[in-house]
Amino acid sequence: MIVSVASGKGGTGKTTVAASLASVWPRPAAAVDLDVEEPNLDLFLDPRIASTQRAYIEVPVPDPAGCTLCGSCVELCQFKAISRMGPSILVFPEMCHGCGGCIGICPENALTPGKRELGTVAEGMAGDIRFLSGRLRVGEAMSPPLMREVLKRLFALLGRGPTDAIIDAPPGVSCPAVNAVMESDVILLVAEPTPFGFHDFVLAVEAFAPFKKTMGVVINRAGLGDGSIHEYCRDVGLPILAEIPFDRSIAEAYSRGRVVASLDERLRGVFSELAAKLLALSGEDAHA
Numbered sequence: 001m002i003v004s005v006a007s008g009k010g011g012t013g014k015t016t017v018a019a020s021l022a023s024v025w026p027r028p029a030a031a032v033d034l035d036v037e038e039p040n041l042d043l044f045l046d047p048r049i050a051s052t053q054r055a056y057i058e059v060p061v062p063d064p065a066g067c068t069l070c071g072s073c074v075e076l077c078q079f080k081a082i083s084r085m086g087p088s089i090l091v092f093p094e095m096c097h098g099c100g101g102c103i104g105i106c107p108e109n110a111l112t113p114g115k116r117e118l119g120t121v122a123e124g125m126a127g128d129i130r131f132l133s134g135r136l137r138v139g140e141a142m143s144p145p146l147m148r149e150v151l152k153r154l155f156a157l158l159g160r161g162p163t164d165a166i167i168d169a170p171p172g173v174s175c176p177a178v179n180a181v182m183e184s185d186v187i188l189l190v191a192e193p194t195p196f197g198f199h200d201f202v203l204a205v206e207a208f209a210p211f212k213k214t215m216g217v218v219i220n221r222a223g224l225g226d227g228s229i230h231e232y233c234r235d236v237g238l239p240i241l242a243e244i245p246f247d248r249s250i251a252e253a254y255s256r257g258r259v260v261a262s263l264d265e266r267l268r269g270v271f272s273e274l275a276a277k278l279l280a281l282s283g284e285d286a287h288a
């Protein structure tokens with residue numbers, strides 16, 4: 001089972017929830033940081049990293065000697081990453097999405113595969129929890145290709161034995177967030193009950209609903225704001241699976257990089273119950 005912890009906006013407590021959920025998960029679990037632009041799940045889970053590998057995307061390298069300037073590659077590329085400039089074919093590697101189409105279509109084999117570094121993928125263990133994380137290279141504009149590299153490693157890991165995955169997804173509803181939740185069985189939306197929080201929460205529900213995934217909600221900083229999120233969830237039939245109180249001790253623990261579920265029995269109970277509800281929601285047995 002794969003659970004993506006997502007949120008319409010940054011700062012709602014998504015990583016807090018992902019770290020706590022992983023720490024109490026009743027079955028073997030992997031914690032995966034797919035927020036590759038600002039990964040920080042490691043600050044909470046404090047994993048021992050066993051390997052860090054660079055990840056690359058394939059980009060075309062033109063061979064001027066073989067190119068007849070036929071223009072097929074330029075016509076094909078939807079991203080304007082390859083262009084004809086006078087007597088030359090130029091590639092703009094930072095704009096290339098690595099589809100490989102131009103390399104495949106070139107009738108003269110005048111484009112060969114080169115590479116652009118995307119960032120790094122780290123693997124390790126945080127106690128009993130397997131840990132995976134991507135970190136985007138400074139200056140790299142596209143996060144989905146690196147996220148796919150992290151997911152590739154996750155699927156390899158899931159293929160080696162029964163393991164569930166808790167994914168810390170990027171915030172928002174743009175391409176990276178959608179990429180992160182697409183592979184999950186359950187999307188857990190973390191929302192805060194403020195006017196901004198409610199606005200962005202609704203955007204997230206609307207953005208993810210077309211994927212027809214099972215969705216649940218955690219309200220963080222419960223007690224703030226008004227009852228708009230409760231009302232909305234009731235109207236659209238979204239279950240609220242947990243409420244984390246607005247509490248100074250939680251904010252202090254967060255600022256020190258502590259896992260909130262480890263603060264006291266009551267909070268551990270909140271997250272254990274959340275884990276059980278998520279498993280029940282997807283029809284799975286907590287002890288399978």
Ligand code: SF4
Binds near residue numbers: 079
């Ligand atoms: S690999 Fe794809 S995205 Fe990159 S330049 Fe070629 S056609 Fe464009």
Ligand code: SF4
Binds near residue numbers: 062066069072073107
């Ligand atoms: S498809 Fe090949 S031959 Fe044609 S312009 Fe591109 S690189 Fe040159």
